[in-house]
Amino acid sequence: MLDYKKMRESEYVEKQYENVLALNERKNLHEKYSVNKKGFTSWLYEQYNFPTECSILELGSGKGDLWKNHISDIVPEFKLVLSDFSDGMVEYLRNEYAKSPVNIKKIDIQDIPYDNDTFDIIIANSMLYHVPNIDKALCEVYRVLKKGGKFYTATFGENGLTKFIFDTLKELHLVTENKTNVSFTLQNGDEQLRRYFANVQRKEYYDKLEISESNDLVEYIYSMTSMKGLSESQKTKMIDFYETQKNAAGIIEIPKEYGTFIAVK
Numbered sequence: 292m293l294d295y296k297k298m299r300e301s302e303y304v305e306k307q308y309e310n311v312l313a314l315n316e317r318k319n320l321h322e323k324y325s326v327n328k329k330g331f332t333s334w335l336y337e338q339y340n341f342p343t344e345c346s347i348l349e350l351g352s353g354k355g356d357l358w359k360n361h362i363s364d365i366v367p368e369f370k371l372v373l374s375d376f377s378d379g380m381v382e383y384l385r386n387e388y389a390k391s392p393v394n395i396k397k398i399d400i401q402d403i404p405y406d407n408d409t410f411d412i413i414i415a416n417s418m419l420y421h422v423p424n425i426d427k428a429l430c431e432v433y434r435v436l437k438k439g440g441k442f443y444t445a446t447f448g449e450n451g452l453t454k455f456i457f458d459t460l461k462e463l464h465l466v467t468e469n470k471t472n473v474s475f476t477l478q479n480g481d482e483q484l485r486r487y488f489a490n491v492q493r494k495e496y497y498d499k500l501e502i503s504e505s506n507d508l509v510e511y512i513y514s515m516t517s518m519k520g521l522s523e524s525q526k527t528k529m530i531d532f533y534e535t536q537k538n539a540a541g542i543i544e545i546p547k548e549y550g551t552f553i554a555v556k
Contacts, residue, residue, distance in 0.1 A: 316510060316511060316514035317511055317514055317515070318356075319507075320500070320502075320507055320508065320510075320511040321500070321547075323507065324500045324501055324502045324503075324507070325498050325499075325500060325547070326498055326499050326500070326501055327496070327497065327498035327499075331445075331496055331498070331549055332356055332357055333360075334496050335357065335416065335443075335445055335496075335551060336357060336361060338443065338494060338551055338553065339412070339414075339443060340441070341364075341369070341411075341412060342411055343368060344368040344369070345368070345369050345370070345411045345412060346369075346370040346409065346410045346411050346412070346437075347369065347370065347371045347372065347410065347411065347412040347413075347414065348372045348374065348403075348405070348409075348410045348412070348413045348414070348435070349371075349372065349373050349374065349413075349414040349415070349416075350374055350375075350398060350400045350403075350413065350414065350415040350418065350432075351374075351375055351376065351400070351415055351416065351417070351418030351421075352373040352374055352375050352380070352384060353375060353380055354380070354383060354384070354387070355373050355383075355384050355387055355388060357414070357416070358371075358373070358388075358393070362388070362391050362393070365391070365392050365393065367392070369392075370394070371392070371393050371394065372393075372394045372395075372396055373388065373393055373394070373395055373396075374395070374396040374397065374398035375397065375398070376397070376398065376399055376400070378397065381395060381396075381397045400415060400418070400419075400422055400428040400431060400432070401422065401423070401424055401427045401428050401431060402431065403431045403432070403434070403435050405435045406435070407434050407435065408435070408436070408437045408438065409435045409436075409437070410435055410436055410437060410440060411436075411437055411440045411441075412440060412441055412442075412443070413432050413435070413436050413440070413441075413442045413443070414442075414443045414444070415432070415442070415443075415444045416443070416444065416445040416446075416551070417445055417446060417447070419444055419446060419474070419475040419480070420446060420473050420474050420475040420476070422474075422475075425474055425475060425483060426483075426486070429483065429484065429486065429487050430487065432487075433487045433488070433556060436556045437556070438556055439555065439556060440555070440556050441553055441554070441555050441556075442484075442488065442552075442553075442554040442555075442556070443551055443552070443553055444475075444480070444484075444551065444552050444554070445549065445550065445551040445552075446475055446476055446477060446480055446549075446550070446551075446552070447476060447477065447548055447549050448476055448477035448478060448548030448549070448550070449473065449476050449477070449478050449548070450546065450548050451545070451546050451547045451548030451549070452500065452545055452546075452547055452548075453473070455545045455546075456512060459532070459533070459536070460512075462532075463528065463529065463532055465521065465525070477493065477495070477548060477549075477550050480493075480552050481493060481552065484552055484554045487554075488554035488555060488556060489555075490554065490555040491552060491553070491554045491555075492552065492553045492554075493550060493551075493552050493553075494550050494551055494552075494553065495548075495549070495550035496547075496549045496550050496551075498547040498549065499544060499545060499546050499547050500543075500544070500545040500546075500547060501542045501543070501544055502542065502543040502545065503541055503542055503543075505529075505530045505533035505534050505537075505543070506530055508533055508543065509526055509529045509530050509533065512529070513526070
């Protein structure tokens with residue numbers, strides 16, 4: 292059963308990101324079937340403007356993929372802190388970046404262990420909708436961000452892959468709610484950020500999925516912790532259903548709605 296309310300429970304978040312296997316499953320679908328080959332992560336990095344002698348905090352770093360091809364950009368004048376709420380992700384980051392000029396921390400965005408006005412840049416991608424208390428999180432981000440500093444926070448929209456999964460599983464009678472309840476999206480994020488930041492800009496990344504193998508989509512769905520209630524016996528039913536969603540070219544077309552907010556203190 293797809294449960295959007297659970298997306299903001301601490302135990303759910305830790306389970307969702309306790310290891311890289313399920314995370315890889317979700318990333319692989321996008322890498323294999325996205326039409327825009329630039330990739331969302333590469334596009335995100337292009338949006339960042341790092342000043343000289345910059346101090347950067349990334350919250351919810353996951354595997355640290357944002358920096359995978361850019362670690363050489365971290366010059367001695369930079370201070371980069373990668374962090375995550377999950378012990379599994381923190382351990383992965385420490386191993387992955389053991390020989391890099393990067394600090395690794397376990398951090399809850401609702402209680403950031405740094406003094407006021409510490410960072411020039413704070414990044415929190417695809418994670419605010421997991422946070423139980425977004426207002427508390429944004430208050431903390433604002434507190435540790437320097438005057439004139441920028442907060443970059445990427446998220447998804449309400450009309451993309453998430454909606455497609457919800458609508459199709461509802462048609463299969465695997466979910467019953469009438470609408471999603473996602474707390475931070477491209478549609479509602481601006482209003483929430485403006486409670487703390489007067490200057491907020493939204494940038495959108497344009498892409499879609501063209502999926503040829505229904506099984507890959509089903510495996511993606513099963514990789515989501517919110518889907519743990521699905522039994523293995525339902526996979527065949529789901530695959531058969533998604534086969535009927537293919538167009539004449541044998542493709543399931545799914546819009547992707549992703550982007551980032553840039554908020555200035």
